[in-house]
Amino acid sequence: MNHLNCLPQDGIFWGQHILQGAVARLGDHGIHRPMTFTVEPLTKLYQDCVRPNLKQSVGSFMELPAHVPDVAVQGGLDACLHAGAESIVALGGGSVLDAAKAVSHLHHEKTGRYLPIAALPTTLSGSEFSHYFGITETDGPEKFKRSYAVRETVPKVVVIDPVLVSGTPRALLLSSAIKGMDHAVEGMRKVTKEHPHAIMAASGLERFLKVLQKWPPAMATREALDKALVTPDDLLQLQLAAWQCYFSPASVIYGLSHRIGHILGGTFGLPHSATSCITLAPVIRACADFYGDKLEIFGARTAQADAATQLADRIAGVVSALGLPDRIGAFDLDKAKLPEVARLLKKNYPNEVADLGNNASLKLDALLESLW
Incomplete structure (x- = not known):
């Protein structure tokens, strides 16, 4: 039976030059006494566009490293409890948004009340539209990023304005777009071509x-804007694309590209958004039989190539043209660690590994070797 599970989001607002006015009206959506979660590089954006328009603010919390370590989540929770925060404004990328969701979840466990979240996303992964988040556990023999799905933590309000991404570092912005594509493709695992997720x-x-x-090569986004090689509308189109690719997160279950990314990021420290640049196209090829004709929603089979090959080639071509990393070896990770990556995947994500088909375990080893 087909189904569409909807998340409890109150409003999504988008357009150019709307950020300040939308922030001023967050109280209309239950965002009272907010604590702002953000990171130091976004201080100017926070001080210029968010803080002056944010009513009843109780402060900000910026100790939010990548991959959402549990100690940072606890620090954010402590800050909210100490200040008497009643909501969170999350200004940042996926890690900031994940931290906000994690704190809201833990706040509920401690007090019986979730902290509603307003999301001001500065990357293109689409986390602001989902109830998924990860927390990297740091107290075991090895770090492990554990995934959660808590409906009540999805941001109640999302504000999309090109100004939010215009200052995002080039590599982070563009690699997060590939992460957004990852949501589109792997979201097809458990739905049909007629499902709203597929269409969006x-x-x-x-x-x-x-x-x-x-997109111009080797040029910061701000410079590309100044030279009119990229327009604010281009940025808005990327933001809307992230939304469409992640339009029905409660109805889909993501796959092997995401799971490899969780291990490479949470356990071994690779940049979260960059992992999809490495994994997405190869995983599409490796799991083509599992997806079957579903991937034709992204482009029909031709005499030259099937839909999976065409899609993988297009994504790999964009990654290469943008100069984004497409190999694990581009990062500081010893190749001898690949068997450990494989072990963690087989132990924690057997269903996703099974997407590789017969002899999935051996195929996973070969896939990881090819990603090096």
Whole structure:
């Protein structure tokens, strides 16, 4: 039976030059006495556009490293409890948004009340539309990023304005767009081609590619804007693409590309968004039989290639043209660690590994070797 599970989001607002006015009206959506979660590089954006318009603010919390370590989540929870925060404004990328969701969840466990979240996303992964989050556990023999799905933690309000991403470092911004595409593709694992996710994801992935294929090489986003090689509308189109690719997160279950990314990021410290640049196209090829004709939603089979090959080639081509990393070896990770990556995947994500088909365990070893 087909189904669409909807998340309890009150409003999503988008457009150019809307950020300050939307922040001023967050109280209309239950965002009272907010604590702002953000990171130091976004201080100027926070001070110029958010803080002056944020009513009843109880302060900010910036000790939020990548991959959402449990100690940072506890620090954020302590800050909210100490200040008497009644909500969270999350200004940042996926790690900031994950931390906000994690704190809301733990606040409920401690007090019986979730902290509603307003999301001001500065990357393109789409975390602001989902109830998924990860917490990296640091107290065991090895770090492990554990995934959670808590409906009540999805941001109640999302504000999308190109100003939020115009200062995001180039590599982070563009790699997070590939992470957004990962949501589109792997969201097809458990749905049909008629599902709303499929329809929206196909539109979102094309929207991403249309902008990224004309993106200037080796140039900061701000410089590209100043030279009119990129326009604010291009940035808005990327933001809308992220939304379309992650339009039905409560109805989908993500796959092997995501899971490899969780291990490479949470346990071994690779940048979270960069992992999809490495994994997505190869996983599409490796799991083509599992997806079958579903991937034709992103482009029909031709005489030259099947849909999976075409899609993987397009994504790999964009990653290469943008100069994004497409190999694990580009990062400081000893190749001798690959068997440990494989072990953690087989132990924690057997269903996703099974997408590789017969002899999945051996195929996973070969896949990881090829990603080096």
